Amino acid sequence: MKQLFIIFVCASSILLLVWNWEKTPHLITTTVDHQPSHFFPLDVETKHHLQLQHNNNNNNNTSQQPSSHHGNTTLQQQLIASSHSQSTLIHTPTKLVQTQACNFGKGKWVPADNRPLYSGFGCKQWLSGMWACRLTQRTDFGYEKLKWQPKDCKMDDFTGPQFLKRMQDKTLAFVGDSLGRQQFQSLMCMVTGGKEMPDVEDVGNEYGLVKAHGSARPDGWAFRFPATNTTILYYWSASLCDIEAVDQAGSETTDYAMHLDRPPAFLKHFLDRIDVLVLNTGHHWNRGKLNANGWVMYVGGKANTNTNRRIADAKNFTIHSVVRWVNSELPKHPGLKVFLRSISPRHFFNGEWNTGGTCDSTTPGSLEVVQDESSDPIAAAAVKGTDVKLLDVTGLSLVREEAHISRYSIRAAPGMQDCLHWCLPGVPDTWNELLFAQI
Numbered sequence: 001m002k003q004l005f006i007i008f009v010c011a012s013s014i015l016l017l018v019w020n021w022e023k024t025p026h027l028i029t030t031t032v033d034h035q036p037s038h039f040f041p042l043d044v045e046t047k048h049h050l051q052l053q054h055n056n057n058n059n060n061n062t063s064q065q066p067s068s069h070h071g072n073t074t075l076q077q078q079l080i081a082s083s084h085s086q087s088t089l090i091h092t093p094t095k096l097v098q099t100q101a102c103n104f105g106k107g108k109w110v111p112a113d114n115r116p117l118y119s120g121f122g123c124k125q126w127l128s129g130m131w132a133c134r135l136t137q138r139t140d141f142g143y144e145k146l147k148w149q150p151k152d153c154k155m156d157d158f159t160g161p162q163f164l165k166r167m168q169d170k171t172l173a174f175v176g177d178s179l180g181r182q183q184f185q186s187l188m189c190m191v192t193g194g195k196e197m198p199d200v201e202d203v204g205n206e207y208g209l210v211k212a213h214g215s216a217r218p219d220g221w222a223f224r225f226p227a228t229n230t231t232i233l234y235y236w237s238a239s240l241c242d243i244e245a246v247d248q249a250g251s252e253t254t255d256y257a258m259h260l261d262r263p264p265a266f267l268k269h270f271l272d273r274i275d276v277l278v279l280n281t282g283h284h285w286n287r288g289k290l291n292a293n294g295w296v297m298y299v300g301g302k303a304n305t306n307t308n309r310r311i312a313d314a315k316n317f318t319i320h321s322v323v324r325w326v327n328s329e330l331p332k333h334p335g336l337k338v339f340l341r342s343i344s345p346r347h348f349f350n351g352e353w354n355t356g357g358t359c360d361s362t363t364p365g366s367l368e369v370v371q372d373e374s375s376d377p378i379a380a381a382a383v384k385g386t387d388v389k390l391l392d393v394t395g396l397s398l399v400r401e402e403a404h405i406s407r408y409s410i411r412a413a414p415g416m417q418d419c420l421h422w423c424l425p426g427v428p429d430t431w432n433e434l435l436f437a438q439i
């Protein structure tokens with residue numbers, strides 16, 4: 001009964017959201033600069049229901065997730081169920097989806113002999129050891145042998161040479177958090193087939209991506225394939241907004257202004273030299289991470305003193321801001337293609353990341369995504385009405401709870417599992433196949 005209720009609430013909130021987008025697509029273009037004092041709109045709790053279930057690091061109350069796990073019902077299945085119940089409960093308009101040529105996010109995972117596209121034992125040149133599950137104690141590798149098949153569209157098979165040809169004299173940039181870095185490493189491995197490629201040049205210095213004195217690593221990496229003059233880069237911007245050190249006389253620690261209404265300085269500076277841009281954010285939007293980084297939210301150049309403001313709203317506000325900004329730049333950059341990659345779902349069952357949450361299944365929760373709408377309503381709403389495309393990976397990743405690093409994390413403390421990052425090769429390879437199909 002309780003589950004039914006949850007499903008119903010989900011269904012209603014999806015419906016509400018969808019209706020809202022349909023009715024008020026222009027809302028998102030409202031400029032906020034003029035109303036900094038109340039830029040976080042009041043929201044109905046249910047609106048965040050979906051979001052909270054798979055994306056709130058603060059939410060260590062997992063009363064919903066474990067119950068769905070025990071019932072062998074994944075969140076995805078709940079969503080599927082809810083989209084069904086929704087259409088039987090109410091006569092929904094048939095045009096629920098954004099009009100787009102093809103919905104790559106709807107389809108199914110099928111077994112494929114020609115997967116993975118590179119070996120997890122190889123690709124040492126670009127793949128971090130901590131994400132190479134082949135190098136860990138893990139013994140089940142079924143997760144490597146699935147291929148995504150969109151329902152209503154043909155998707156070209158990815159090959160490195162074809163990718164490079166398509167990207168001749170071009171630059172592809174990933175800007176985002178560590179999940180963006182996973183997608184970057186995945187692409188480097190896919191393009192090279194995981195083979196050693198000594199002629200690939202490190203061109204990080206052209207983008208200021210050099211290790212600063214005293215820091216553990218640079219803010220990103222950039223590599224060029226000389227044969228086709230193709231550059232692939234990654235820049236770390238976990239929040240997708242401008243971060244600026246704030247002088248604090250007499251303080252040991254540095255605080256950082258996190259300008260929610262300003263794009264990352266790196267993007268402003270290098271947009272001219274980017275042909276394909278893939279943005280993402282999501283998992284750093286929680287008090288713990290903000291405080292740990294010393295990030296203080298700013299809007300309109302002023303510190304945000306209203307601590308009651310919800311982080312989820314700040315995240316939504318920032319995503320809308322950066323999408324609006326980059327969309328406004330598109331006329332000046334006619335060849336530029338921009339994607340907002342939707343949220344990569346987490347799968348902590350029976351606890352949170354720091355309270356013993358696990359993801360040790362060896363089989364997917366489901367193989368199919370049947371719904372039309374994205375499982376990331378925030379990202380879908382942010383790109384609506386713009387020329388920024390949604391790289392919708394949420395639904396297809398949501399059913400792949402078995403493909404995380406899980407207990408094989410070589411970094412986390414014993415007993416802690418990584419149910420956020422993915423094994424590579426693995427699910428992020430598919431994100432790149434979807435990207436390849438759309439460039």
Ligand SMILES: *[C@@H]1O[C@H](CO)[C@@H](O)[C@H](O)[C@H]1NC(C)=O
Nearest residue numbers: 027028041043047316317320
């Ligand atoms: C996200 O922000 C946009 C623009 O600021 C707003 O129109 C929308 O209602 C917000 N969505 C949620 C779920 O809060």
Ligand SMILES: *[C@@H]1O[C@H](CO)[C@@H](O)[C@H](O)[C@H]1NC(C)=O
Nearest residue numbers: 058059060061287352354355
């Ligand atoms: C749950 O989160 C709150 C606030 O983030 C924290 O104070 C509390 O210790 C957490 N509880 C557990 C069991 O981790």
Ligand SMILES: *[C@@H]1O[C@H](CO)[C@@H](O)[C@H](O)[C@H]1NC(C)=O
Nearest residue numbers: 058059060061062063064065
């Ligand atoms: C978790 O949430 C449920 C319902 O939302 C609530 O009844 C319960 O008290 C919460 N538990 C904790 C530890 O916050």
Ligand SMILES: *[C@@H]1O[C@H](CO)[C@@H](O)[C@H](O)[C@H]1NC(C)=O
Nearest residue numbers: 069070071072073361362363
């Ligand atoms: C749920 O999963 C368990 C273990 O994976 C299995 O034994 C059980 O039959 C499943 N139940 C249903 C209803 O699928």
Ligand SMILES: *[C@@H]1O[C@H](CO)[C@@H](O)[C@H](O)[C@H]1NC(C)=O
Nearest residue numbers: 168169170171228229230273
């Ligand atoms: C490589 O591509 C860039 C554009 O991305 C272009 O400006 C440059 O001239 C090209 N270099 C060569 C050697 O063709």
